[in-house]
Amino acid sequence: MSNPLASWQFWAILSATFAALTAIFAKVGIETINSDFATFIRTIVILFALGGILLATGQWQSPGSISGRSYLFLVLSGLATGASWICYFRALKVGDAARVAPIDKLSVVLVALFGVAFLGEHLSMPNWFGIAFIATGAILVAYKG
Template identity: 80%
Template sequence: MTSPAASWQLWALLSAAFAALTAIFAKVGIENVNSDVATFIRTCVILCALGAILVATGQWQPLNAISGRSYVFLVLSGLATGGSWICYFRALKLGDAARVAPIDKLSVVLVAVFAAAFLGERLSAANWLGVALICAGAILVAYRG
């Protein structure tokens, strides 16, 4: 029997919960702060917290043990994350958290499309229906009617 801590579903649900808290905390936190400064503060906190976790759990690995290809894609991922955070905080500064977050979650739809197009992943008809429903749901939640 596998441990619940080894379940990707558990970690995905925790990610969703933390993402929801991120939106709420960020919306309150950026009230009188430039969105880019807020993103910088958030990034510093993440860097320090993750560094502490790596050291405390002994998971640090030598940087020269990582392949060049991995570095390229991790740097690209970091740049994409930074772009996402900058845009997300600006959107939160300008809009309601309950409307910004669903549009941000259209990333789920884009991941499915990009994974199929660039990684060769295959989704079933039921999976694509789910993707379409996520898209429609995000639009409906964000709609101001």
């Protein structure tokens, strides 16, 4: 029997669970403060938590061992993450979590499209149907009718 901790599916389900909790906790947490300041607090918590995990598990790497290309794309990824969080928290500040989160999850559709366009990834017909269903589902869940 295989180890579930080595499975990408296990970690993806945990990611989805924590993302759902993020929306709920954030919606309550930003009730009385500015959404950008809330994002700042969240970022500090993540920085310290991840630093502790790296040190505790011995996964810390020497910054000099990382290539310039990796740094460039990790910086770009960090900027995109920051922009995403700022937009997400602003959306949560003014909208319902149950409607904001599905629209945010259209990122799944965009990742698939960007993966094909920029990374040369290939998707089968069932994959494309799944992408269409995700997009349709996100829009239907977010619809206020």
